[in-house]
Structure formats: structure tokens, C-alpha cells
Amino acid sequence: xPSDSPTIIRPINKGVVHRxxxxxxxxxxxxxxKELVENSLDAGATSIEIALKDxxxxxxxxxxxxxxxxxxxxxxxxxxxxxxxLGDFPDLQSLTTFGFRGEALSSLCVLGNLTVExxxxxxxxxxxxxxxxxxxxxxxxxxxxxxGTTVTVNSxxxxxxxxxxxxxxxxxxxYGKLISLLNAYALIAKGVRLVCTNKTxxxxxSVVLKTQGSGSLKDNIITLFGxxxxxxxxxxxLCISDGCEVDGFVSKPGQGNGRNIGDRQFxxxxxRPVDMPKITKLVNExxxxxxxxxxxxAILNFTVPTRACDVNVTPDxxxxxxxxxxxxxxxxxxxxxxxxSSSNACYAVNKAE
Ligand code: ADP
Ligand code: MG
Numbered sequence: 336x337p338s339d340s341p342t343i344i345r346p347i348n349k350g351v352v353h354r355x356x357x358x359x360x361x362x363x364x365x366x367x368x369k370e371l372v373e374n375s376l377d378a379g380a381t382s383i384e385i386a387l388k389d390x391x392x393x394x395x396x397x398x399x400x401x402x403x404x405x406x407x408x409x410x411x412x413x414x415x416x417x418x419x420x421l422g423d424f425p426d427l428q429s430l431t432t433f434g435f436r437g438e439a440l441s442s443l444c445v446l447g448n449l450t451v452e453x454x455x456x457x458x459x460x461x462x463x464x465x466x467x468x469x470x471x472x473x474x475x476x477x478x479x480x481x482x483g484t485t486v487t488v489n490s491x492x493x494x495x496x497x498x499x500x501x502x503x504x505x506x507x508x509x510y511g512k513l514i515s516l517l518n519a520y521a522l523i524a525k526g527v528r529l530v531c532t533n534k535t536x537x538x539x540x541s542v543v544l545k546t547q548g549s550g551s552l553k554d555n556i557i558t559l560f561g562x563x564x565x566x567x568x569x570x571x572x573l574c575i576s577d578g579c580e581v582d583g584f585v586s587k588p589g590q591g592n593g594r595n596i597g598d599r600q601f602x603x604x605x606x607r608p609v610d611m612p613k614i615t616k617l618v619n620e621x622x623x624x625x626x627x628x629x630x631x632x633a634i635l636n637f638t639v640p641t642r643a644c645d646v647n648v649t650p651d652x653x654x655x656x657x658x659x660x661x662x663x664x665x666x667x668x669x670x671x672x673x674x675x676s677s678s679n680a681c682y683a684v685n686k687a688e
Contacts, residue, residue, distance in 0.1 A: 353415055353469075356442070356650070357445035357446055358442075358446065359651075360442040361439075363502070363509055363512070364391045364502065364510070364512070365516045366651050367395070367443060367447075367488065367491055368391070368395060368397065368517070369516055370443070371395075371397035371439070371488075372517070373433030374433075374440075374486070375397055376520075376524065376527065377432045378399060378403075378483075378484065379401050380400050380527065381400060381548060382400045383399045383527060383528070383529050384396075384397070384398040384530045385531040386531075386532050386540070387531070387532065388533075389506075389534075390535070392491075392502065393489070395488055396485060396486065396488075398485045399485075400483040403453045403454045404453040404455065404484060406462065409472055409475065410472050413441050413443075413449060414470045415438060416438065416441075420432045420434050420437075421435040421437075430641055431605075433652075436647075443486075444470045445469075445470075446491055446494055447491040447492065447493060447494075448493070449465075450463065450466070450486075451463075451464045451484065452464070452484070452487075453480075453485070454480050454481070454483065455482065456482050461477070461479060462476070462478065463476050463478045514543065514544060516608070517544055518544065518559055521546045521559060522556065522559060522601055522634060523555075523606050523636065525550055525552075527546075529545070530542060531544040544559070553565065556568070556584065560599065560632075564599075564632065567586055568586060569584065569585060571584065571635065571671075573666055575666040576666075578638075579637075579638065579639045579659075580637075580638050581635055581638070581663075582635070582636050583635035584633070585632065585633045585634075585635070586631035588674065591626055591629030591630050599633075599634075600633045600634075602614055604636075604639060604644055605636075605637070605639065605641065605644075610653045610654060611655070613660070614635075614663075618633045618667075619631065621668065621672060622671075622675055637663065643659065644656065644658070
């Protein structure tokens with residue numbers, strides 16, 4: 336019932352706004368780790384280790400050999416909207432880094448306990464930094480470390496009781512999603528060695544994913560999924576329009592071996608792993624016309640001019656807008672039809688038998 340007293344519209348306290356938004360940037364374990372891995376890639380790392388304790392529930396760490404963080408940035412590192420990557424609004428049109436909003440570290444402070452160890456090539460020792468819930472630097476001490484950065488998050492979601500309960504309840508599912516996401520980065524990252532380990536209880540830590548960082552997408556597919564899977568793939572390269580192309584691999588018509596829909600299907604825009612529902616649907620639909628028994632593997636990178644796409648659509652940056660989506664869909668449909676059109680497909684299925 337409306338009360339008699341006049342309503343007052345007031346600004347929400349800044350700290351409260353920050354707490355509200357943090358839970359949108361970091362949705363779950365995999366989006367938290369994704370932000371840290373992207374920071375390592377942005378820092379030019381050629382070696383990245385993701386170390387989980389109890390599947391990430393107790394703690395996760397991302398250890399890189401990138402540029403490190405210079406001491407004059409220690410105080411502002413985890414403050415909201417503080418970034419070294421975006422200066423002015425027009426920069427948003429020519430982004431080449433994964434990050435640009437300065438939200439990840441500040442959000443992780445709100446949601447868990449953040450510590451950072453870092454050293455640049457200009458320092459002879461590293462510094463261990465502890466931040467509080469609001470992103471303020473509260474402790475600093477010298478430590479030994481190679482050049483690079485280690486970011487550690489303990490007790491993710493400890494500040495959000497409902498999310499924390501969900502997280503604990505679904506830990507295996509969250510972990511599976513994380514491994515799939517790490518596969519997405521490991522496949523596309525050229526010249527980056529990526530390792531993920533997990534340690535549960537008193538057991539020794541086990542390696543759950545590992546690439547050599549040797550180079551090509553082909554090498555990465557073979558390392559991660561094996562030679563048999565690679566042999567069932569065929570390259571797909573299409574020039575769509577000026578400065579716009581798609582490049583990667585899809586299953587041969589008779590030889591899909593994704594176990595479920597969406598399994599082993601990875602899509603990228605300019606090397607950034609993203610969700611592409613329309614393109615995913617198209618690939619699966621056309622594949623089904625040739626082979627209704629199996630699911631296709633698909634690993635496709637779309638190269639588009641940075642001004643022709645917008646990644647600043649959702650807080651987790653998993654969604655993209657293309658300025659010319661229809662042209663892309665049309666070209667991809669034609670390219671896939673060539674591979675999966677009934678005559679070719681029957682031939683391939685027969686051959687596979
Ligand atoms: P963004 O990536 O959008 O800039 P983040 O909150 O993820 O925002 O990171 C804030 C800043 O901290 C980055 O702009 C970068 O300068 C620095 N930083 C974070 N992680 C690393 C890292 N692993 N190596 C070097 N610098 C880092
Ligand atoms: Mg970032």
C-alpha cells in the first residue's frame with residue numbers, strides 16, 4: 336500500500352553499487368579464472384599455470400611469467416575501474432586486449448580473498464600484496480619470485496552466502512565448465528604453455544590439462560584431444576568480406592565425435608573465446624543434415640576488424656555483436672553446405688563404414 340510520506344530517490348552508496356556489480360562480472364568459478372588467465376595473456380605471458388585446491392573451492396591461483404606489475408600500481412591495482420588498458424572512450428573501438436574495464440580484480444576482492452605476488456624486470460625481488468574487500472592494499476612484504484605475477488583467490492563467494500552454497504553444491508559441474516573454458520584458451524593461445532593442476536585434501540597435485548605452447552591450432556588440438564580426433568577434422572577457411580574471415584576445423588561429415596551437443600565446439604572472435612548461439616546452431620543444423628547420429632567438433636576463429644564488433648555487451652564479455660552478422664552467417668552456411676551437402680556427406684559416411 337502506498338504510504339503517505341513522499342518517496343525519495345537517492346543515490347546508492349558507491350561501495351554498495353560495487354558489491355552489487357561484482358557478482359555480475361564474476362558469475363562462477365570459470366568466469367573468475369577466465370579473468371585471471373586473460374590478465375596473464377594481456378601481460379604477454381608465455382607460460383600460465385592454473386593451480387586449484389579442492390577444484391577451486393578452497394583456492395585458485397593463476398601463475399604467469401608475464402610483465403609483472405610495477406610498484407607504483409600496487410595501491411590502485413584492485414580499485415574498481417582502474418586499468419592500464421583503456422584510456423579514452425574511442426580506444427574501445429580498437430581493443431586488442433582481453434581486459435579493458437578494470438573490474439576483475441576489484442570484483443574478486445569483493446567476492447573472495449585476493450593476494451598478489453609480482454615482480455617486473457626492473458625489480459630484483461618480488462612483492463606480496465594483500466587487498467581487502469574494498470580493493471584497498473592492506474599489507475605488503477618482499478618475497479622471492481621470478482619475473483611475472485601470481486594472483487591467488489581464497490574462498491570465492493564467501494561474501495555471498497547463497498552463491499557460496501550453490502558453488503559448493505555444484506562444484507563438479509563448475510569444475511567441468513572451467514576445464515572446458517581452459518581448453519578454449521589452450522586451443523587458441525599460440526606460443527603459450529598452459530597447465531592446470533588440482534589438489535584435493537592430502538593427495539599430491541595432479542595435472543588435469545597441459546599444452547606445450549608450441550604454436551599452431553593443429554598442434555594444440557592434437558595435444559588436447561588426440562590424433563584420432565584430429566584425423567576426423569577438416570580445415571575450414573573462408574574469406575567473408577574485406578578484413579573478415581573464418582578459419583579453423585570442423586568434423587568431416589561421417590566422423591563427428593563430440594559426445595554431446597556443444598561438447599568440443601569452440602568459437603572465437605579475434606582469438607577471444609565467446610558464446611555464439613546462432614553460429615553454434617547453424618553448425619549443428621547443417622551437420623545434422625549429413626549425419627544425424629553424431630555431433631560435430633567445431634573450432635572456428637572469426638577474424639573481424641575491431642571496429643566491426645562489440646565485446647562490451649555483457650559484464651562477462653562472452654557475448655559479441657557484429658555490425659554485419661548476416662553476411663557472416665550467410666558465408667558460413669555456404670561454406671558448411673559445401674562440406675555437408677548430401678552428396679558429399681553420403682560419400683563420406685559410406686567411406687567411413
Ligand atoms: P583490466 O584487465 O580490465 O585492466 P583487471 O581488474 O583485470 O582489469 O586488472 C587491472 C590491472 O591490473 C590491469 O589493467 C593490469 O595493468 C594489471 N594486472 C592484472 N593482472 C595482471 C597480470 N597477471 N600481469 C600484469 N598485470 C596485471
Ligand atoms: Mg582483466
